Amino acid sequence: MNALTPLEAETSIALGAPVDVTIDAVAKDFGDSPALFGVSLDVRAGELVALLGPSGSGKTTLLRILAGLEAPSAGRVLFGGEDALGLPVQDRNIGFVFQHYALFRHMTVFDNIAFGLTVRPRASRPAKAEIRRRVLHLLNLVQLTGLEKRYPTQLSGGQRQRVALARALAIEPRLLLLDEPFGALDAQVRKDLRRWLREIHDRTGHTTFFVTHDQEEALELADRVVVMSKGRIEQVGSADDIYDRPASPFVFSFIGESTLLPVVIEGGAVTFGGDPTGLDVNKTERREAVLGFRPHDVTLVEDDAPAIRGRIVATRRHGGRRRLELQVGPDHLRAEIDVEVGDEQPLGTLVGFRPQRWRIFPA
């Protein structure tokens, strides 16, 4: 397999003008199980957006609605201010890439990439020589020059996915939609392709949506991340927004590692299981809430000062530190904290800790 090298500066390709996309209160029911509840989102032309969420969050359904492979039960979708839902999938002019490539196995790499051009009606179909020029150009862009006569079965997974991308780009799409594009590849190839996709995007400037359940991929690659759960958008924002200012306990727990504990706020203090935790908030009225913190944002409390206390039920090595799994509170909830290697104590020991950085969410 030929390695991915940084793109050469002179590479230029003809591209469809990128459009901005408006998704307005789009809902989808499959029979009686709703998959999307009135989702709205505005995306600028040329933006690279990640739809991130666990399976069943509706992210793929939203992508397929944009493509025209599913029809929404309600709502509007606008491409560049024009209604897109009225257009059948064939006329939407979108480039779609599936997780498992969906290459045409009986066609060579060349014919796969040329497919979208060769199925055009005669009037708008480019001449043979022009199709050839474009295909070879795209092969160069995806760094597969010289492989045009191969069949898909003779390529590696990473190469197949690049053919799939070239095929999607060949029709000069207004919009690029990628459904878990790296999901079927191994970790190293995935990393290479991720960086390379970002470069391709910066060069071609397509408005791009990609679906992923891999937060690292989403945070690293996207201009904006759309976190979805159970058919709703939980938060839209940059990687920093999502990580540092999570809008909901779901986002907090889905992005990065975290512990969520039910707490009661009373007189400006946060109490857990009836005991003060040593954490203060500037609200005074009594209410129930959820405390969230990350394992690496805690300090151990040695003395009898207010703290969250629990027994160690498991320990494991976690990078440069050691992770302790604790049973905390009267309901024996799980909490995870990181301590320095050497600071740990035997299983069953009662330890106290206090989060240094933490967030309070409404219960």
Next chain:
Amino acid sequence: MATPLALGRRPGVIPGFGLTLGFTLAYLSLIVLIPLAGLVVRAASLGWADFMAIALDPRTLAALRLSFGVSAIAALVNAVFGLVVAWVLVRYDFPGKRIIDAVVDLPFALPTAVAGIALTALYAPNGWVGQYATMLGFKIAYTPIGIFIALVFIGIPFIVRTVEPVLADLDREIEEMAATLGARRWTAVRRVVLPTLVPALLTGFALAFARAVGEYGSVIFIAGNIPYVSEIAPLLIVIRLTEFNYAAATGVATIMLIISFILLFAINLIQAWSRRRLG
């Protein structure tokens, strides 16, 4: 250096290559090769001149042309309509689908003589269907058209049952992909779906064709068996047998065997070639 012999004996993850190959050869010999060899030996006792006389006898030639020609046409027609039946059974849900699914296999299960008698009753000049053909001025039963209908009847399950699983396994994403690239429905079917079905269609065609060439029971009732017109080669063999002319019977049989083998071998080569491309 491993000798070819040692290579063949290298213990693999899947054991028993030698044993299973030996069994396969012995079994095939017992069931297929020895009876066929007996046939050839018997025919060989004829002598070349006699053999050629039988082979080039106009009645033999007419029977062979009819058998192979009508079988090929029937298998082709089955390939088209069997594909449609398989498509409907795989792609759509409708009431009674299970029943239709079972009906497809009936030609497998029915004694062929029963099928032949039923078809003759239908298509005879005074039958339910045949009477309308008579009104229009042509005959179905007792002509090659009748033979064609019988061969279509017995051949259809071969196409449906070989295409069906391949069609069911076909990734829907392939068709969705073609659509996002701008291909209209028919273009997608023609350029993306059908080419992937070609190996299965060829297999089904070969099976239906081979079955049709060897078919006897259902054809003899509807064919009318007029020499030079509607007399199939298998019937000619039986006629020679009833005349105690064993040499002539084995002669015709050997010719059938050779032609069938060449045709099936050719179809197999095309199949292997198209499968290799599909990977």
